[in-house]
Amino acid sequence: MKEAMRRPLGSNSLVSLFTLGSMRAASSQEAMYSVVKEAFQAGINHLETAPTYGPAESFLGSSIKRLEQEGMKPEGGWVITSKILPGAEIKEGQRQIKKILARLGKSKIDNLAVHGLNLQEHLNWAINGDGAELFKWAKQENMVNQIGFSSHGKTSLIKEALSSHFFQFCSLHLHLFDQERLPIAREALREGIGVMAISPADKGGRLYEPSQTLLNDCEPFHPLELAYRFLLAEGITTLTVGASKPSDLNLVKRLINSANPLNPLENEVIERLKSKAEKRLGENLCKQCKKCLPCPNNVPIPELLRLHNLAVGYELVTFAKERYNLIGRAGHWWEQLNSTACKKCGDCLPRCPEHLSIPDLLEETHKQLVDSPKRRLWG
Template sequence: MQYRTVPKNGDKLSALGFGAMRLPTRMGRIDEGRAIKQIRSAIESGVNYLDTAYPYHGGESEKILGKALEDGYREQVKIADKLSPWLVNSREEMEQILDVQLRRLRTDHIDYYLLHMLDARSWKKLVDLDVFAFLEAARDAGKITNIGFSFHGDRKTFREIVDAYDWTMCQIQYNILDENLQAGREGLEYAASKKIAVMIMEPLRGGMLARDLPDEAQAIYDRPGLSRSPADWALRWIWDHPDVTIVLSGMNDERHIRENLLTCEDALPGSMSSAEHAVVDEVRAVYKRLIRVDCTGCAYCMPCPFGVDIPQCFHFYNQYHMTGNRIMTRGFYIGQVIGFDGDPSNASRCRSCGKCVGTCPQGIAIPDELKKVRRDLDGLATKLMTPLVKMVMKRRKE
């Protein structure tokens, strides 16, 4: 395992962190046994930084993590958890949430405590609530150790937040498509210049950069002499940055965990050649040309009051326009989003209430984009195809 140092406290943290936002599920709930085995296996392989948050999996993520860290595993790792601004309106509520988190995690302290998903509006709210008094009191009481923040706003606000406090670390979205989104490379370098450790989230854009690639992008990676997987390329590109401390991967498949661990071993800062960077530049250009909605699948927009599965709708909409097999994509949309049980979650259920808009870290005009999904994937062709897909799915179940 490769380890990188947090400048302000000297912690040696695994360059690969385990993100617990997308744990394996079964029948709509976390597959507890499998998730615990995955977490412990990663720790045994050298991963020592685990990231969760109060809302992940409806609060179940923290509980599973707490169970996974029993039997001596807690002493081997650092836990990162978060205070979500939309859940608090007073100092008392902040204290209540922290106490709940400690109980869920079965620990007496959280090593890295972050203000969650900051942008200009949530930052102002927390400052007005005197959040630093709460954080420092919690630190003095031994409930938290290091203070940081995660970010989903504009670059000006990012600089303002970085300059406002003596942060130990920050967490930003960064990948081959988002070099200039939100904090971006400029923010990464600015935070590092202040000796703030930088943890990277969404390195694979919710899996978009690792699976079901556009044919043109896959053809680039398939050239003779380029034997790496798409995930390997995307992760290696981030670890090539010397200012990156940790790359968080939402690992929920055993094979993917093994692959990520293997990549991390030799993906050292500055290890990529100019020719390898040129390959990534080509792939990026393909995505930029084809992608329709910049959704990462984080699901902060959920649940929808009208039952729309917003991330799934955007996933299949992007796939519809990026891959060469639109019929297959439509079939999966029918099977996984429209469904056959009388409880569809497709784009046509949207009533443009706007509740989702304010929660989207990417600033997507979700109702407007869902109208486009409805146009392309909820029309006559889908209605005509639905009985066939239903028949095929029924046979498969039998």
């Protein structure tokens, strides 16, 4: 097993630069065991799971027990983060937390997160409602050390959650190809709040299956390697890796201690990526300033045009299609309206500093990305 460096996730947990996300290894008990064993051998000490990941918690608990019986346990023990969906009343929440611990075979876990703090009502529940009482009880009963949250919500909501000083860590969408939340992450880190990046490999653009164009643009690096290095160099506490088989951790094993600043070649390639994408997009590049908002028809213009940027600029077409066709099918986890909600009223046009033909671009985005929706892994 490699000696791996660790960073503070909040005030009570020291975690490896990579975190094993358990969702993709939940196909069988043996699959989970083999992946957790490989994670241990790679130097990972942090495991992330949730009740909504099917049987992941139970499989994880059994795998940890078996590995420890075989003498495989990280120095200081495993750090475990699980989650609870917002909205539960106190008694129901207590029942859920007890079940989490039972499935994991633990009397206590390090970190408990609000799973999907995506709406204002979720934040209110967590810091002023039943959630606040629930988390206080869990700490008093010595069941958890720290409280945090994951969020797929708006930037303004995430800022409000972090400024409440209620949470010790957060899980955010932070990606090389989507840097909107990076300033929030930097501020959280300055405040001593741990920051976990949600799946830079998958949610960052399905970078484990890059197009040939993206491979060429990233030479001599693999796109996923560059994406990992970008976030690690920014000081992000830990990056989640959703491995389904041991070989999915090969790159992690090589980068487990790669927290040094970007070197000149890495910076050069990242600039090259940006330059080539801008050239491909030409006058249709959306710079994500959001001055087109608010839309009178509630069309999420910047998010839709971000997908257009990714598909055309970086040839992340498969990823962009996957995200586009999830719109309206994932509740508060994702946008509700796609490009067809645009009525071509022109309200946004005079506000766009790039003078984009936004209605036409939205129509083009829909034609390019609309497809049969794909099933999500778990709830």
